[in-house]
Amino acid sequence: MYNLIGAGLIVIGAGIGLGQIGGKAMEGIARQPEATGKIQTNMIIIAALLEGLAFGALFLGK
Amino acid sequence: MKIAQKTIKFFLLFVLALFSAANFAAISEKKQDNQNDGGRVKTKEEVEAYILHHIKDSHDFSLFSYTSDEGERKHVGFPLPIILWTSEGLITFMSSEFHHNDDGHVIVGKSGLKFVKIHSKIYELDEGASKVTFDETHHAKNAHKVLDFSITKSVVGVLLIGLLILFWFSSLAKQYKSKKIPTGFARVLEPLVIYVRDEIARPNIGEKHYRRFTGYLLTVFFFIWLLNLVGLTPLGFNVTGQLAVTTCLAIFTLVIYSVSGTKGYWMHMIWMPGVPVLIRPVLAIIELAGALLIKPFSLLVRLFANISAGHIVVMSLIAIMFTLKESLGVFGATGLSLVLSFFITLIEVLVAFLQAYIFTMLSALFIGMALEDHAEHH
Numbered sequence: 001m002y003n004l005i006g007a008g009l010i011v012i013g014a015g016i017g018l019g020q021i022g023g024k025a026m027e028g029i030a031r032q033p034e035a036t037g038k039i040q041t042n043m044i045i046i047a048a049l050l051e052g053l054a055f056g057a058l059f060l061g062k
Numbered sequence: 063m064k065i066a067q068k069t070i071k072f073f074l075l076f077v078l079a080l081f082s083a084a085n086f087a088a089i090s091e092k093k094q095d096n097q098n099d100g101g102r103v104k105t106k107e108e109v110e111a112y113i114l115h116h117i118k119d120s121h122d123f124s125l126f127s128y129t130s131d132e133g134e135r136k137h138v139g140f141p142l143p144i145i146l147w148t149s150e151g152l153i154t155f156m157s158s159e160f161h162h163n164d165d166g167h168v169i170v171g172k173s174g175l176k177f178v179k180i181h182s183k184i185y186e187l188d189e190g191a192s193k194v195t196f197d198e199t200h201h202a203k204n205a206h207k208v209l210d211f212s213i214t215k216s217v218v219g220v221l222l223i224g225l226l227i228l229f230w231f232s233s234l235a236k237q238y239k240s241k242k243i244p245t246g247f248a249r250v251l252e253p254l255v256i257y258v259r260d261e262i263a264r265p266n267i268g269e270k271h272y273r274r275f276t277g278y279l280l281t282v283f284f285f286i287w288l289l290n291l292v293g294l295t296p297l298g299f300n301v302t303g304q305l306a307v308t309t310c311l312a313i314f315t316l317v318i319y320s321v322s323g324t325k326g327y328w329m330h331m332i333w334m335p336g337v338p339v340l341i342r343p344v345l346a347i348i349e350l351a352g353a354l355l356i357k358p359f360s361l362l363v364r365l366f367a368n369i370s371a372g373h374i375v376v377m378s379l380i381a382i383m384f385t386l387k388e389s390l391g392v393f394g395a396t397g398l399s400l401v402l403s404f405f406i407t408l409i410e411v412l413v414a415f416l417q418a419y420i421f422t423m424l425s426a427l428f429i430g431m432a433l434e435d436h437a438e439h440h
Contacts, residue, residue, distance in 0.1 A: 049360065051364055051368075056359065
């Protein structure tokens with residue numbers, strides 16, 4: 001039961017984080033379209049790091 | 063034009079070979095009453111058990127199974143060799159001797175030892191035992207695990223993709239010796255190779271060292287990508303969703319960036335310059351844990367969890383056909399399942415590429431961090 005609540009909290013946290021990353025990246029691209037490639041690469045790296053954290057927590061909490 | 067025809071011919075032949083192999087594959091017959099897969103999957107619990115069984119590695123390559131008109135359960139697939147290292151030395155036999163039994167009822171006797179298969183694991187019966195007995199938690203009481211070096215389904219997948227990569231890329235490399243521009247299927251591979259080199263290796267590792275590591279990055283990229291894609295076909299491979307495979311790949315990356323790390327990289331980790339002496343040991347613990355444990359752990363868990371989750375989602379959506387049949391009717395449930403699983407499969411094709419890209423990208427990033435020149439900072 002508690003691990004399910006924990007999993008829900010992890011997903012909420014990861015969702016907020018991913019939203020922030022994606023939103024800020026969009027903003028950055030809108031401000032500076034010529035930097036799209038660099039912003040996208042960094043966005044994917046940070047999203048992947050966050051995802052790894054979230055999956056690690058889910059994995060340990062299971 | 064001729065080359066395009068050749069490529070199409072090759073693919074047609076490949077598909078034909080696949081289907082004819084399936085026709086020649088061993089069809090084993092067994093009475094339904096001692097089958098553990100219990101015939102058709104209908105209820106929620108059966109669907110769950112079926113999905114969990116798919117996620118795990120298995121000792122035989124079963125394509126599909128069905129119940130014939132006479133009520134017999136038929137399996138279509140290939141048996142795979144089982145290789146065990148026991149007290150009697152090396153023991154090998156084909157997995158067909160277990161007759162697709164997975165709950166320990168079929169006993170295979172080889173050179174005085176008795177083996178059973180329980181939940182896709184091979185157990186050896188203890189001396190004098192003639193039947194497996196289970197305790198309350200469903201663990202075998204009078205049997206123990208043996209060292210299992212079998213060619214399982216995942217091993218077949220790894221070998222298949224390994225040979226395919228070897229064949230494709232050695233023919234691509236050979237073409238550069240005789241002519242300037244590759245022809246045929248190699249034209250598909252060349253931009254991918256250049257993409258990995260110019261977008262992943264060069265910007266992350268740096269102009270000076272990237273050539274040394276491009277080989278590893280290319281291998282890992284194509285290995286993960288092709289295995290992810292093969293996992294989406296009905297052949298039912300789940301190789302990159304096995305913890306053992308992803309752990310192995312992560313250890314490769316760990317060893318490469320640890321071995322090629324410069325003196326500055328290790329000094330910054332163990333004895334960070336420019337901070338108070340009392341903080342240095344604390345930082346050393348954090349940095350060492352980050353470099354040796356957390357980086358590879360996040361690499362391996364990300365790939366494993368993404369691919370496993372993808373497989374579970376696709377199979378659950380396909381299973382809507384059976385679980386929602388009562389409430390939506392046959393056509394409603396099938397239509398819903400078809401639409402949902404089609405689009406999720408398309409997303410999974412994207413995820414297959416993305417995960418290969420991210421694994422390669424992060425490997426390149428970690429290698430680049432280990433090779434960075436720290437001298438100019440102070």
